[in-house]
Amino acid sequence: MSQPHIDVRYVANLARLELSDEEIATFQPQLDAILGHVETLSQLDVDGIEASAHAVPVFGRMRADEPHTSLPLSAVLQNAPDQSQGQIRVPKVVADA
Amino acid sequence: MTLSSLRQQLLAGQTTSAAILSGLAGEIAARDGRTGAYLSHDLESAMAEAENVDLSLPLGGIPIAIKDNINVLGQPCTCGSRFLAENYRSPYDATVIRKLRAAGAIPFGRMNLDEFAMGSSTENSALQTTRNPHDPERIPGGSSGGPAAAVADFTAIAALGSDTGGSIRQPASHCGVVGLKPSYGRVSRYGLVAFASSLDQVGPLTRSVEDAARILQVIAGLDPLDSTSLEAPVPDYLSGLNDGVKGLRLGLPKEYFGEGIAPGVRRQVEAAVQALAAQGAEVVDISLPHTEYAVATYYVIAPAEASSNLSRFDGIRYGQRAANPADIPDLYKRSREIGFGPEVKRRIILGTYVLSSGYYDAYYSRAQKVRSLIRRDFEAAFTRVDAILSPVAPSPARKLGGASIDPLDEYLSDIFTLAPNLAGICAISVPCGVSAFDGAAALPVGLQILAPHLGEAMLLRIARAAESHE
Numbered sequence: 001m002s003q004p005h006i007d008v009r010y011v012a013n014l015a016r017l018e019l020s021d022e023e024i025a026t027f028q029p030q031l032d033a034i035l036g037h038v039e040t041l042s043q044l045d046v047d048g049i050e051a052s053a054h055a056v057p058v059f060g061r062m063r064a065d066e067p068h069t070s071l072p073l074s075a076v077l078q079n080a081p082d083q084s085q086g087q088i089r090v091p092k093v094v095a096d097a
Numbered sequence: 098m099t100l101s102s103l104r105q106q107l108l109a110g111q112t113t114s115a116a117i118l119s120g121l122a123g124e125i126a127a128r129d130g131r132t133g134a135y136l137s138h139d140l141e142s143a144m145a146e147a148e149n150v151d152l153s154l155p156l157g158g159i160p161i162a163i164k165d166n167i168n169v170l171g172q173p174c175t176c177g178s179r180f181l182a183e184n185y186r187s188p189y190d191a192t193v194i195r196k197l198r199a200a201g202a203i204p205f206g207r208m209n210l211d212e213f214a215m216g217s218s219t220e221n222s223a224l225q226t227t228r229n230p231h232d233p234e235r236i237p238g239g240s241s242g243g244p245a246a247a248v249a250d251f252t253a254i255a256a257l258g259s260d261t262g263g264s265i266r267q268p269a270s271h272c273g274v275v276g277l278k279p280s281y282g283r284v285s286r287y288g289l290v291a292f293a294s295s296l297d298q299v300g301p302l303t304r305s306v307e308d309a310a311r312i313l314q315v316i317a318g319l320d321p322l323d324s325t326s327l328e329a330p331v332p333d334y335l336s337g338l339n340d341g342v343k344g345l346r347l348g349l350p351k352e353y354f355g356e357g358i359a360p361g362v363r364r365q366v367e368a369a370v371q372a373l374a375a376q377g378a379e380v381v382d383i384s385l386p387h388t389e390y391a392v393a394t395y396y397v398i399a400p401a402e403a404s405s406n407l408s409r410f411d412g413i414r415y416g417q418r419a420a421n422p423a424d425i426p427d428l429y430k431r432s433r434e435i436g437f438g439p440e441v442k443r444r445i446i447l448g449t450y451v452l453s454s455g456y457y458d459a460y461y462s463r464a465q466k467v468r469s470l471i472r473r474d475f476e477a478a479f480t481r482v483d484a485i486l487s488p489v490a491p492s493p494a495r496k497l498g499g500a501s502i503d504p505l506d507e508y509l510s511d512i513f514t515l516a517p518n519l520a521g522i523c524a525i526s527v528p529c530g531v532s533a534f535d536g537a538a539a540l541p542v543g544l545q546i547l548a549p550h551l552g553e554a555m556l557l558r559i560a561r562a563a564e565s566h567e
Contacts, residue, residue, distance in 0.1 A: 006446065006447075006450050011453065015404060016426065016433060017430060017445060018434035019434065019442065020434075023442065027443055030443060030505070031443065034396060037396070037505060037508075038396060038451075038464075040389070041394065041464060044387075046466035046467060051465035051466050053295060054325070054521070055295065055296075055520055055521020060324070063322075063324070064321070071189060075189070080414055081184075081417075088414060
């Protein structure tokens with residue numbers, strides 16, 4: 001692989017992250033250096049090796065299907081930055097017809 | 098004063114939970130202005146809990162300091178981030194907190210950390226600088242720098258931290274206290290703010306190995322609210338604590354004793370190894386051949402998981418929300434811009450990149466395969482030895498450096514603590530003396546002990562033997 005390079009502004013947009021020009025200038029060489037180190041992984045032959053998503057093979061275990069009490073609405077809403085009529089208020093999502 | 102000795106005093110009627118709490122409040126007022134381990138504490142509510150505490154319970158009457166990424170009902174949970182610094186109060190108790198309360202302990206104090214537990218110095222906290230009690234010009238380590246510094250500074254008796262790649266063990270080593278990372282699945286993470294979900298574990302920071310065992314005994318076990326917690330029975334961690342190391346086989350991985358280790362760290366760790374040998378352990382050389390790939394593997398997997406986990410911080414349901422957003426994407430982007438600090442942003446970008454179309458196989462998928470190789474290294478080693486010994490960190494605590502620290506250099510210093518998280522095994526840091534370093538006369542050094550998955554009883558037994566030497 002050639003020297004890796006991240007298009008920081010493009011990836012930040014994918015991550016819904018606004019960045020200043022100064023931040024991009026700072027992050028660019030740092031992230032390229034980190035990816036350069038990550039390239040050491042390409043030295044290894046991993047053909048036929050299973051991927052470990054977890055350290056312990058326990059997957060999708062379900063808990064008992066029993067009803068239990070949820071948090072009261074007031075507890076859920078107490079941290080909402082903006083709310084109205086027992087709901088979280090956000091900017092308009094659907095455009096006018 | 099250890100948790101265990103305070104428990105004896107409480108049971109003998111020589112002190113009260115309220116007296117312990119007011120004592121701590123005095124210590125905090127006297128010293129925490131300098132150390133900066135506490136982000137906040139609520140003495141009034143703790144005192145109210147102390148009045149009704151049942152001393153007959155395993156941790157009855159003992160205040161325990163909590164890293165500020167673990168939810169405690171009604172208390173702040175800032176994660177060291179501007180995102181949650183104002184107006185957030187936990188609407189529920191994390192499972193570890195519920196279990197501590199059921200055992201009679203009192204959660205007391207919110208402890209500083211690297212923002213969202215991302216870092217090794219606590220300098221990434223957006224809220225406060227925490228200093229090493231042994232030298233205020235130095236870092237306490239991280240990300241559980243607040244918990245470690247407070248336990249070392251005698252402003253807390255014991256603490257809970259979280260460890261994703263060394264965040265309990267490395268600050269414990271730098272501050273001269275005991276820090277235990279349980280095996281993956283041993284302790285519930287419900288109510289711990291998620292960083293990297295295949296790596297995160299909650300564990301204790303304490304002044305003795307026995308104290309760590311007492312806390313693990315209480316917080317371990319299956320939790321229906323965390324599907325990764327395991328059904329395996331929780332053994333008695335105290336009964337075999339003093340069984341010693343006679344006849345045990347302990348491995349020294351050559352990759353953990355190579356170049357780049359400060360001479361004083363090498364000397365202290367080797368002395369600790371010799372002391373265990375003198376107590377009857379057989380010390381053998383082993384190899385963990387994929388060690389050199391641990392940093393690269395970790396810094397693909399952990400940021401990838403973090404970028405996903407931190408997408409919940411979008412300014413909608415809690416935390417920071419940007420003013421006057423033009424539309425929803427603008428609200429997300431600007432709320433995250435003002436809410437997150439530089440290290441969190443770096444890791445979100447890195448994680449998003451390695452998961453993005455066209456790069457997923459080259460980075461994320463490959464890292465997961467190398468993770469299997471790292472795990473196999475440990476599995477092979479544990480067919481030959483009962484436990485593995487190593488340094489916790491290549492050097493003692495460095496000086497506070499702020500923004501001048503290069504991120505990759507900082508990541509590389511995590512080399513000895515990352516692999517146990519990738520492999521899911523249990524690990525502990527035990528103080529093994531002090532060393533001169535970089536102009537300081539005497540800084541704490543930690544011995545790392547690694548044991549197989551769910552091998553905490555063995556781990557604690559060896560740690561107790563190492564501690565009795567120290």
